Amino acid sequence: MQIIAVASGKGGVGKSLVAANLAIALTQVKKRVILADLDLGGSNLHLVLGEHVGPRGIGTFLNNGKTKIDQISYPTTWKGLSFIPGEAELPGAANVTVPSKRRLLKALSNLDTDYLILDLGAGTNFNTVDFFLLSGCGILVATPTLTSTLNAYLFLKNAVFRILSSSYNRNSPVHSYMEDLRKDGTSLQRIHLNKLLDSIRTMDSEVYDKYLEKVAQLRPRLIMNMLDDPRDVSRSHRLRISTREYLGIEMDSLGVIYRDQLQDTAQRSSLPIIAYKPQAVLSQAIYRIADKIIYFDEVLTGPLTNIEADDSFREAELEAESDFGLKVASLEELLHSGALTRGDLVETIRMQQIEITALKKENRFIKKKLVNAADQGFKV
């Protein structure tokens, strides 16, 4: 079984959309898929999937030690797809205790299926990170805004720290060293990972080796969602370079997804876009991602071939170019067919204006930071 956790640093970037549509795309090539809603604070995957399911879900499993995972797994309209809902009725479910989380992690790992797709909650808390680390090749979804990519980076940084903290026990000098850092509050977030690792190596080389061995298995896959312009893809490059340089981990790119207006209609019809309109640019992007995932699996389980991470990013760039052409073409088509009205376009322009205003604010904020930093630099 392949576990694919879908995470993001920031909410509203398209995790649930990717998780649900990807799950369906994989069933269409005869894979058995289980989709689980682990966004315990705000589970809405059933809405994206458009499925009415039974009353029990992850919340019941966590709160009631006798519940078996099979009892909360429901068949769906899609052949080969089972669904494990979150649970809207149990608001306390988000406070997961360590033993119940372990039980859930174990139960999920023992499921019998080809793919287990986990839709995670946004944010960087340890619970979310633990589910992400169930496999080394989780998907990280980001949008090409500064906050979103920054949060994606922070998410990975937390994942790396989580791996580090699972590499030593209480007897190691590293333990008390890390505890002291933690007590100091901000210092852990500010610390340069490479420097920290240098200190750890001198303190306890076994811990260091164990960490390296574990972290080498982490190879997240990035999806840049809600692109408006082919140039937006440059954000993913920067994210990759930062994670490589500062966190020492390699990422692959699963590609890009443009913002697609058809998604709004699909959502209103309570249908995943892949079912609503398989030819949509968005649906096609999902199919392409599904193909890549299957391809990666075959290559990874086959003879050891080196997949170059750089290649996957170059490919994403080309796809961004060609999808943009497709998007513009389909816009014209829709206008001619009358499916898209002038009003829709006006609405789109209005939404874009709001986003531009938000970006301008972000831009001013960063500029101010930059100027402040420069001022301080001159004083020194």
Ligand SMILES: Nc1ncnc2c1ncn2[C@@H]1O[C@H](COP(=O)(O)OP(=O)(O)O)[C@@H](O)[C@H]1O
């Ligand atoms: N590529 C896209 N084009 C258009 N709308 C999108 C796209 N990706 C996501 N959305 C919309 O953005 C909103 C947030 O997506 P969702 O999957 O719920 O995010 P998350 O699970 O990360 O919180 C939803 O309304 C969804 O339909």
Ligand SMILES: [Mg+2]
């Ligand atoms: Mg979601």
